[in-house]
Amino acid sequence: MSKMFKIARQEINWAGRTLVLETGKVARQADGAVLTTYGETTVLCTVVANKTANPSVGFFPLSVHYQEKVFAVGRIPGGFFKREGRPSEKEVLTSRLIDRPIRPLFPEGFHNEVQVICTVLSHDLENDPDVVALVGASAALAISGIPFLGPVGAARVGYSDGQYILNPTPAELAESQLDLILAGTKHGVLMVESEAQELSEDIMLGAVEFGHNAFQPIIEAIERLKDTVGKENWTLAASAYDEVAIYSQVKKIAEKDLRKAYSLTTKQDRYSAIAEVKSATKEKLADEIESEIGLNHALKALEANILRNLILEDSKRVDGRDLTTVRPIVCETGLLPRTHGSALFTRGETQALVVTTLGTGHDEQIIDALEGEYRERFLLHYNFPAYSVGEVGRMSSPGRREIGHGKLAWRAIRPLLPTKEQFPYTIRTVSEITESNGSSSMATVCGTSLSMMDAGVPLIRPIAGIAMGLIKEGEKFAVLSDILGDEDHLGDMDFKVAGTTSGVTALQMDIKITSITTEIMRVALDQARVGRLHILEEMSKEIESSRESVSSHAPRMVTITIPKDKIRDIIGPGGKMIREICETTGAKIDIEDDGTVNISAVDSKSIDAALSTIKGIACDPEVGEIYTGKVVKIMDFGAFVNFMGNRDGLVHISELSPERVAKVTDIVKEGDTVRVKVVGFDDRGKVKLTMKSIPQEAPQDAEA
Numbered sequence: 088m089s090k091m092f093k094i095a096r097q098e099i100n101w102a103g104r105t106l107v108l109e110t111g112k113v114a115r116q117a118d119g120a121v122l123t124t125y126g127e128t129t130v131l132c133t134v135v136a137n138k139t140a141n142p143s144v145g146f147f148p149l150s151v152h153y154q155e156k157v158f159a160v161g162r163i164p165g166g167f168f169k170r171e172g173r174p175s176e177k178e179v180l181t182s183r184l185i186d187r188p189i190r191p192l193f194p195e196g197f198h199n200e201v202q203v204i205c206t207v208l209s210h211d212l213e214n215d216p217d218v219v220a221l222v223g224a225s226a227a228l229a230i231s232g233i234p235f236l237g238p239v240g241a242a243r244v245g246y247s248d249g250q251y252i253l254n255p256t257p258a259e260l261a262e263s264q265l266d267l268i269l270a271g272t273k274h275g276v277l278m279v280e281s282e283a284q285e286l287s288e289d290i291m292l293g294a295v296e297f298g299h300n301a302f303q304p305i306i307e308a309i310e311r312l313k314d315t316v317g318k319e320n321w322t323l324a325a326s327a328y329d330e331v332a333i334y335s336q337v338k339k340i341a342e343k344d345l346r347k348a349y350s351l352t353t354k355q356d357r358y359s360a361i362a363e364v365k366s367a368t369k370e371k372l373a374d375e376i377e378s379e380i381g382l383n384h385a386l387k388a389l390e391a392n393i394l395r396n397l398i399l400e401d402s403k404r405v406d407g408r409d410l411t412t413v414r415p416i417v418c419e420t421g422l423l424p425r426t427h428g429s430a431l432f433t434r435g436e437t438q439a440l441v442v443t444t445l446g447t448g449h450d451e452q453i454i455d456a457l458e459g460e461y462r463e464r465f466l467l468h469y470n471f472p473a474y475s476v477g478e479v480g481r482m483s484s485p486g487r488r489e490i491g492h493g494k495l496a497w498r499a500i501r502p503l504l505p506t507k508e509q510f511p512y513t514i515r516t517v518s519e520i521t522e523s524n525g526s527s528s529m530a531t532v533c534g535t536s537l538s539m540m541d542a543g544v545p546l547i548r549p550i551a552g553i554a555m556g557l558i559k560e561g562e563k564f565a566v567l568s569d570i571l572g573d574e575d576h577l578g579d580m581d582f583k584v585a586g587t588t589s590g591v592t593a594l595q596m597d598i599k600i601t602s603i604t605t606e607i608m609r610v611a612l613d614q615a616r617v618g619r620l621h622i623l624e625e626m627s628k629e630i631e632s633s634r635e636s637v638s639s640h641a642p643r644m645v646t647i648t649i650p651k652d653k654i655r656d657i658i659g660p661g662g663k664m665i666r667e668i669c670e671t672t673g674a675k676i677d678i679e680d681d682g683t684v685n686i687s688a689v690d691s692k693s694i695d696a697a698l699s700t701i702k703g704i705a706c707d708p709e710v711g712e713i714y715t716g717k718v719v720k721i722m723d724f725g726a727f728v729n730f731m732g733n734r735d736g737l738v739h740i741s742e743l744s745p746e747r748v749a750k751v752t753d754i755v756k757e758g759d760t761v762r763v764k765v766v767g768f769d770d771r772g773k774v775k776l777t778m779k780s781i782p783q784e785a786p787q788d789a790e791a
Contacts (some may be wrong), residue, residue: 096310096315101125102253104214106305108226109311117232118318123223127211127328129159129361132223136201136233142380149190151183153220159210160457177456179490181205181217183225184380188270188278189269191599192236197323201233210457213256218243220268226309232318236601239277240302240308241412241607244287247512250299263592265290267594269298273306275602282498285548285590288612296605322339330384333376337385341368342393348753352406354436354524354572355477361390364705391577397573398558400566405573406435413569413618415524415552418533418629420541428542431535434569434622438475439536443542445641446513447687448677464505469531471494475523476572483703492528493518499532499593501541503547510545511646511685512637524572526554531672532585532593533622540630543637544657550592551622552585555611561599566611568618579603587621604631642675643694644687664704703731708765708774713781718759726755728763728776736774738763745779754778 094111107124114120117133124130126350132675141148141184155178157171164170172358174182178630191722193201205220218241225239245255245263252259260266267281341364348360365386376382397403402410414435423429428443437616445467469492485493496518504514516538518531528553536550556570557580567574575581581601596608624675632690649657658665665676674688674697684701688694699715708714708731713750716730726740738761743754755761755778 093316095312095728097312099304099308100125101304102301104254106222106308108308108459109423110230110312110316111225117227117231117558118227119227119351121223121226121312123219123226124209125219127209127221128207128213128214128215128216128219129209130223130226131206131208132220133205134201134203134231134233135226136199136231138199141197141200142196142198144198145492146423147190147193147198147288149186149193149203150201150556151182151189151203151205151215151224153178153185153207155207155210155216155457156511159207160212165455168662175456176490176494179487181220182269182282182493183487184217184268187230187597188221188239188241189224189235189237191277192239192272192601194236194323197234199233205226205737207457211252211699213459215243215253216457217269218254222305222309225502226312228254228311229313230317232320234321235282235322237272238306238313239270239272240309241268241650242298242302243268244298244301246283246290246294251294253297253301253536262519265294267291267298268296269302271299271302272602273303275299275598275604276596276608277598277602279594279596280495280574281594283586283591283593284502285587286610287731288616291591291594292605292609292612294475295608303790312387330381331498333378334380334385334388336375336613337368337382338370340371341365341389345389345393349390349405357573376395394556394573394577395560398567399560399563404563404567404571406571406779408566411568411614412619413621416622416625418537418626418770420537420630422451425640428538428544430534430537430541432530432537432626433522434525434530434533435571436522437525437527438520438522438528439530439532439534440519440521441538442517442519443535443538443544444517445542445544445637446515447642447644447675448511448513448685449675450515451514464507464513465497465501466513467493467497467500467531467535468515469496469518469520469528471520471523471527475520475527477560482752485557492531495528495583495595496531496535496585498659499552500550502534502592503550503587505545505547508646508683510639511644512544513624514539514542514544525575526568526583527551528552529554529583533626537626537630542641545633548587548589549623549626549632550585550587551619552572552583553615553618553622555582555615555618556580557582557585557603557607557611559607564607566607566614568614568777580607580611582608582611582615584612588620608698619628626777642687642689643691644685644774647686647698647701648686649682649684649705650699654678654680654682656704657684657701668697668700672700676701699731700733703733706731708734708736710765710767713762713764715760715762717754718757718761721755723751727752728761730763730776734774736763736765736776738778742766742775742777742779 097108104126109122119134144218207216219239228235228237244267245252246265247263255604264284269279273279339399341560344364349358417433419431426442427445432439432440516535520527554575556567558565559579560643581597583595677685714730716728719729720727762781766777767775
């Protein structure tokens with residue numbers, strides 16, 4: 088067997104479990120293929136690159152695809168077709184998770200199309216395949232010969248009882264205050280994604296340092312695998328044009344006008360001026376420079392140098408701010424009259440219109456994951472239409488960007504949600520980005536907090552988010568608060584921090600250079616905290632806490648608990664009883680295995696009717712309690728009243744009124760709705776009722 092097909096294996100003990108990297112047995116025609124196993128979770132990671140570059144695309148054509156096969160957990164897919172279909176949200180998010188740390192490690196000017204595919208073949212339900220796939224993708228790239236400045240390591244970090252946990256199991260993660268995934272090289276961190284329970288900046292930074300140290304054995308194992316079977320590195324083709332000469336010509340003609348354009352503080356004016364300078368420069372150099380690609384590259388490099396030097400040398404940004412100032416913030420709630428909650432959050436030229444809708448248990452999303460089916464009661468959806476940046480774009484279903492940004496905001500908000508027992512509603516929030524110049528995902532966090540408070544969702548505390556940027560040249564660097572789109576595009580870091588006055592709830596970091604130091608991360612976190620507190624203060628000027636009640640347009644909900652042995656009585660044979668209750672009252676009823684019953688309807692009358700029926704089936708009447716019922720039979724000695732659904736009780740003629748009653752029909756007739764109080768039970772257990780001193784004109788009792 089040739090070296091290309093030589094079977095090689097690296098095995099290490101990592102966080103108490105065995106990690107195996109194996110190559111040469113499966114997918115041997117790929118440029119690189121590594122079968123990665125952690126515990127009994129196995130992911131096949133492959134990489135293939137076109138041998139011919141395509142510089143005309145103007146960007147690095149890397150695509151990453153993470154896919155889960157249902158056979159990995161010994162199941163047959165549901166649905167009519169019985170096969171895997173469109174990527175799930177988990178698959179999309181994991182594909183992004185792998186893409187983000189490996190993309191900056193390909194050399195500048197490498198334009199060969201590269202495709203990474205990670206396929207989950209086995210899942211032990213203990214070790215999440217996402218980190219395993221990222222490690223395997225790094226290993227496959229390292230041995231492929233494709234130009235790559237890795238390898239990359241990755242790890243998941245939890246935090247509980249003051250201790251960091253490496254690669255926590257699902258049980259440990261359920262008790263953890265932190266779920267953080269990070270990836271990087273031996274020298275620094277490239278990517279962080281996390282959700283936290285209001286942890287301090289020091290704890291978050293400590294988690295990153297802990298994780299970076301913890302994945303060093305992974306990098307060493309990949310390097311040993313590469314030394315054993317790594318293919319010869321590709322030789323990069325020389326540039327087809329003289330980059331230095333073209334840049335010199337472009338700088339001579341365009342620098343003055345580009346600097347002038349970058350002095351315009353309004354985005355649309357600045358973009359229009361930059362476009363005019365580029366067009367004029369291309370026209371002037373059309374006869375001298377044949378390579379349009381080289382010309383575009385030089386113009387972009389000149390733009391980057393102007394913006395970066397403006398910040399590093401003068402501490403001045405293109406919109407006139409200093410490094411730490413947050414753009415003006417305007418908050419408004421209650422914009423839309425028929426929605427349950429709405430907010431418009433505007434920060435400079437970034438704006439999010441966020442709407443909250445409250446639903447019942449029937450509205451929960453059922454998710455069929457490899458780990459099993461579960462229900463989600465909090466949904467956050469993010470949309471980014473082309474008009475938000477003044478462009479014409481194709482309308483399509485949500486892409487990876489929309490899903491990723493929405494999930495980041497979801498992670499930021501979720502730790503502050505009330506429990507289902509405290510607030511039984513299903514919550515859906517939709518963020519429509521109506522303007523964008525800077526972080527729209529952090530605007531979504533702020534807008535969602537405002538919108539949910541407007542809807543009456545009892546958040547523990549308001550949440551805000553801010554995006555930080557970085558410009559770094561050698562040892563000199565500048566951290567920017569509340570970055571613009573230009574600073575994101577031409578800068579070195581996108582660092583997003585969300586949280587409350589008490590701590591961080593979400594942190595996401597992407598680095599475009601090979602890595603950053605702990606010192607830079609500490610500066611960014613401290614600066615982000617100051618900015619976040621400022622944004623929260625501005626938000627509080629519009630609304631300080633959640634409204635005391637939900638909108639009149641939201642469904643009404645009541646939760647009670649019944650004995651478990653009464654559940655079958657409420658459901659009835661084949662669900663007959665619960666269907667009848669829903670049809671006659673107009674309410675929706677959800678019954679959980681522990682006896683919790685959620686009743687929802689558009690009005691209180693329907694809820695009260697359903698509640699009365701359910702209590703009649705599942706509960707016993709209590710002496711001294713007042714109930715609403717209907718007279719079902721008249722006798723000479725009194726009236727029989729039906730209450731609590733299927734309960735009957737007797738109101739003796741002497742208990743109909745404080746005054747003497749000659750005939751029962753002088754006070755009540757069949758079909759009358761009356762309020763009665765339980766006074767006791769006779770020898771046979773029959774209920775004795777009274778109407779004496781019970782106001783009949785009063786509204787129906789809430790507990791009836």
